[in-house]
Amino acid sequence: xxxxxxxxxxxxxxxxxxxxxxxxxxxxxxxxxxxxxxxxxxxxxxxxxxxxxxxxxxxxxxxxxxxxxxxxxxxxxxxxxxxxxxxxxxxxxxxxxxxxxxxxxxxxxxxxxxxxxxxxxxxxxxxxxxxxxxxxxxxxxxxxxxxxxxxxxxxxxxxxxxxxxxxxxxxxxxxxxxxxxxxxxxxxxxxxxxxxxxxxxxxxxxxxxxxxxxxxxxxxxxxxxxxxxxxxxxxxxxxxxxxxxxxxxxxxxxxxxxxxxxxxxx
Amino acid sequence: xxxxxxxxxxxxxxxxxxxxxxxxxxxxxxxxxxxxxxxxxxxxxxxxxxxxxxxxxxxxxxxxxxxxxxxxxxxxxxxxxxxxxxxxxxxxxxxxxxxxxxxxxxxxxxxxxxxxxxxxxxxxxxxxxxxxxxxxxxxxxxxxxxxxxxxxxxxxxxxxxx
Numbered sequence: 001x002x003x004x005x006x007x008x009x010x011x012x013x014x015x016x017x018x019x020x021x022x023x024x025x026x027x028x029x030x031x032x033x034x035x036x037x038x039x040x041x042x043x044x045x046x047x048x049x050x051x052x053x054x055x056x057x058x059x060x061x062x063x064x065x066x067x068x069x070x071x072x073x074x075x076x077x078x079x080x081x082x083x084x085x086x087x088x089x090x091x092x093x094x095x096x097x098x099x100x101x102x103x104x105x106x107x108x109x110x111x112x113x114x115x116x117x118x119x120x121x122x123x124x125x126x127x128x129x130x131x132x133x134x135x136x137x138x139x140x141x142x143x144x145x146x147x148x149x150x151x152x153x154x155x156x157x158x159x160x161x162x163x164x165x166x167x168x169x170x171x172x173x174x175x176x177x178x179x180x181x182x183x184x185x186x187x188x189x190x191x192x193x194x195x196x197x198x199x200x201x202x203x204x205x206x207x208x209x210x211x212x213x214x215x216x217x218x219x220x221x222x223x224x225x226x227x228x229x230x231x232x233x234x235x236x237x238x239x240x241x242x243x244x245x246x247x248x249x250x251x252x253x254x255x256x257x258x259x260x261x262x263x264x265x266x
Numbered sequence: 267x268x269x270x271x272x273x274x275x276x277x278x279x280x281x282x283x284x285x286x287x288x289x290x291x292x293x294x295x296x297x298x299x300x301x302x303x304x305x306x307x308x309x310x311x312x313x314x315x316x317x318x319x320x321x322x323x324x325x326x327x328x329x330x331x332x333x334x335x336x337x338x339x340x341x342x343x344x345x346x347x348x349x350x351x352x353x354x355x356x357x358x359x360x361x362x363x364x365x366x367x368x369x370x371x372x373x374x375x376x377x378x379x380x381x382x383x384x385x386x387x388x389x390x391x392x393x394x395x396x397x398x399x400x401x402x403x404x405x406x407x408x409x410x411x412x413x414x415x416x417x418x419x420x421x422x423x424x425x426x427x428x
Contacts, residue, residue, distance in 0.1 A: 003419045004335045008385040010377035210417050212382040 003211070011206035011217070012039030013083065017091055018199035018221065027091045027200075035203070041086040043239070045204070052077040079255065081202075081222050082243040090188045091198075095226050096240055099192040108133075108184040116162065118174045124161040125176070131183040132157035138180030142169060147176070197225035197244055208260070215260035220249035274416050275324050275341060277381045279306050282322050282345065282373070289368045296364040299347065318349040318361070320369075327416070336419045338385075343412040345369060348397075351404040358406040359394075366392050366408040373412065386415035 014037045016024035026037035033039075052075030059065040085092055094101035111129060118125050132138050138155065140147040140162065147153055152168035155161070162178070164170040204217030227243040248255050271277070289300035303319040326342040347365040349358040370389055380387055393409045 003421060004333065006333075006336050006417060006419055008417060010385075012376070012378070207378050209377065209380070209385045210383055210419065 006210050008209045009206050009215070010209050011045075011204045011215075013042055013045065014039050014203045014205070015091070016201040016203075018201065024201050025091075028089050039205070040083075040089070040092070042083055043086055044082075044084040046082040048080045048082065050078045050080065079246040080243060081219065081224075081246060082227065082241060083224075085240050085242060086237070088238055088240060090190075092240060092242070093188075094190050094195075095198060095224060095242060096230055096238075097190050097192040098194070098196050098226070099190045100195050102189045102191075104187045104189065106182075106185050106187060108182060110179075110181050112179060114178045116176050116178060118162075118164060118170050118172065118176060120172055121164040121166070121168075121170050124156065124163045127160040127162055127178060127180070129180075129182040130158065130160040130187070131185050132160055133181040133183055136181050138178065140179075141177045142174050145169065197223045199223050199247065206258075206260075211262070213260050213262045215258055217256070217258045219246055219256040220252045221247040223247050274381065274383045274418050275327060278341065278343075278384055278414055278416070279322055279324055281381050281384075282343070285372050285375070286320055286322065286345070286369065289372050295368045295371070297361065297368050299365055299368060316350050318347065318355070318365075320365075321346045321348070330415070335422055336417060338415065338417045341414040341416055343414060345373070345410045345412065347408045347410075349406045351406065362394055362406045362408040366394070366410065369408070369410055373410075380414075383417055384414055385417050386413075388413055 014035055015027035016037065017027060019025045026035075027040060028038040029036065030038035054072060054074040056069050057071040058067050059070045088096065090101055090103060106129070111127075114128060116125055116127060132155065134157065137149075138157075140153060147169060149155065151165065152170055153165055154163045156163065160182075162176065170176070199221050200219075200223075202217070202219040202222060204215075204219075206215040206217055207213070208215065222244055224242040224244040227241040230238060230240055232238070246256055272280075283304050283306050286304055287300040289295045289297060291298050293300075299318075299320055303317060305319055305321045306323070322343070322345050324341050324343050327339045328342075329337060330340050331338040347362065347369065349355060349361050349365075351358060355361060370392070373387075373389060375387070377386065390411045390413055392411075393407075395407050395409070396404065397407050398404045
């Protein structure tokens with residue numbers, strides 16, 4: 001007798017973001033991973049299906065079948081995917097902020113004579129770089145006048161902020177010429193609110209935990225957005241629920257596929 | 267008849283033992299628990315044991331569901347790391363904290379690495395305690411409790427023909 005086909009899946013979900021010209025950008029690039037893309041830590045994967053329109057034809061014959069359904073046809077519906085992510089890599093952080101992500105690697109260097117405008121003396125002024133180095137003290141000039149640190153301004157070198165001091169030489173609308181050295185850093189800049197959703201390719205390396213069958217889930221295009229509110233200061237690490245409909249990807253033959261295989265014993 | 271594999275609950279114990287064996291300072295861990303004594307069965311404990319040791323035991327299997335040819339159970343597992351006082355080790359409490367960290371690191375794993383049939387494995391609580399028995403032996407102990415979900419499927423055993 002056959003053993004019951006009891007199933008329980010475990011799997012690694014790998015995400016690629018759809019880029020321009022068919023590029024697929026790994027969400028967590030990792031050279032040591034067999035796919036070059038580390039699986040996203042997740043705790044759930046849910047498929048839901050919104051049924052399409054259905055057509056029912058009812059019998060008009062005046063006998064026992066009167067008004068009973070004699071034919072039913074359903075149109076295909078929309079598949080939605082929902083994933084609870086337990087980690088927030090930059091591409092998912094961009095989803096959390098409904099924005100676009102630009103990662104820039106900035107090499108250490110010197111900023112010679114950079115002009116910044118002081119909008120208001122009451123608010124800090126952002127310099128073009130972060131991580132200003134202290135070994136050669138940054139200098140700031142207003143016209144020909146050297147500004148004096150702690151008298152005219154203070155500095156937040158980590159965020160690259162020039163903070164005008166009340167009673168100092170700086171006035172609203174002044175142009176300050178800055179000279180400083182900065183360290184190398186990797187900046188992930190997210191412009192929030194511009195992109196409510198983004199397309200992803202998901203590859204699920206799934207395993208049936210009970211009989212050992214190996215399955216491969218392929219979703220060529222799913223348009224994901226973050227569902228619900230995210231508390232930035234929650235006690236627990238942030239979990240985000242990514243959800244969205246599966247989109248038919250041109251060039252593919254199926255909306256999504258799941259292939260499961262058991263290796264033959266002989 | 268092909269030799270039967272051991273029951274899933276025992277496969278789990280052996281799997282956990284093999285994971286604990288990975289804990290070596292040469293592999294980037296803080297302690298060398300893996301090269302020490304790891305006890306899974308009674309006959310492995312020497313009479314005059316005075317070195318730190320790890321004990322892995324499955325204490326309870328409670329049924330959580332199933333059908334006519336399958337059974338799902340929750341296994342309660344304890345993993346205990348014990349440093350006897352007077353074994354010449356300095357800072358036994360620090361050692362226990364390190365051991366707990368290493369054990370949790372070695373036992374936090376992707377579900378796909380578990381033996382087939384083990385559907386879940388999670389670490390629940392760690393207790394650190396000082397034990398003293400009547401004979402005056404004293405030891406510092408880190409006890410980790412974990413739970414695992416097991417699903418076993420069976421080929422039905424027929425009744426003998428009347």
